[in-house]
Amino acid sequence: MFKVFVERGKSSNVLMTNFFLGWWGEREAKPIIYIHEIEGVDPGRVISYSVSKDIAQVLTTLQLGHDLEVGTNAQEAFANGMRGFLKLTSRRDVSLARVIAACEWSFDSDSEHVSAMKVVKVCIGLESIYGEDNSEGGLTKSLSDRCAYSLANDVFERKRIMKNCRELYKVRSSIVHGVKRKLSAADSDLLKFGMEILTGSIDKEVTLLPD
Known part of the structure; x- marks a missing residue:
């Protein structure tokens, strides 16, 4: 669930990428993280988790959002941000x-170095939310329609989302x-x-969940 944690953290501005990291050089990525439990103002126990190298590398680039600092x-x-x-x-x-799969694909895309990928x-990630397990043909149109009707606030924005989704899938098709x-x-x-x-689609799905 670390991918979901990071994706949701960045979406809510609890976490952000350290854009100054390039000035200081990359830090060594160690495949283990430590989580500190806090009781009031006192530190509690420390829990360690092993993570894959790619996740560890992403974690070295993160910092707390400005609001938390x-x-x-x-x-x-x-x-509140991680709700x-x-x-x-x-x-x-x-x-x-x-929705969880969409979070993970969003994380993977954000941390991918090859822009085409x-x-x-x-x-x-979009197909994880708007696709169907037994979908055959017409995926681009159905996904564009569902995405637009879910996110748009007016008819003009709906048309824009539909158009851009279709164009995005043309690029995807050329790549694959x-x-x-x-x-x-x-x-x-x-x-x-x-x-x-x-990100907006994941946010929308999360808001529909009960507290």
């Missing part, structure tokens, strides 16, 4: 599998069929759009 009640802000993560992981409900992973290996500036804009609607 300057806020007077960081613990409360952190708890979505707790909604997804604190109950055993098979219906949440698609970012597009593919974003699209898989070996036609395209690098993204153009327009493709990069579509990737940014895809990441935004994937």
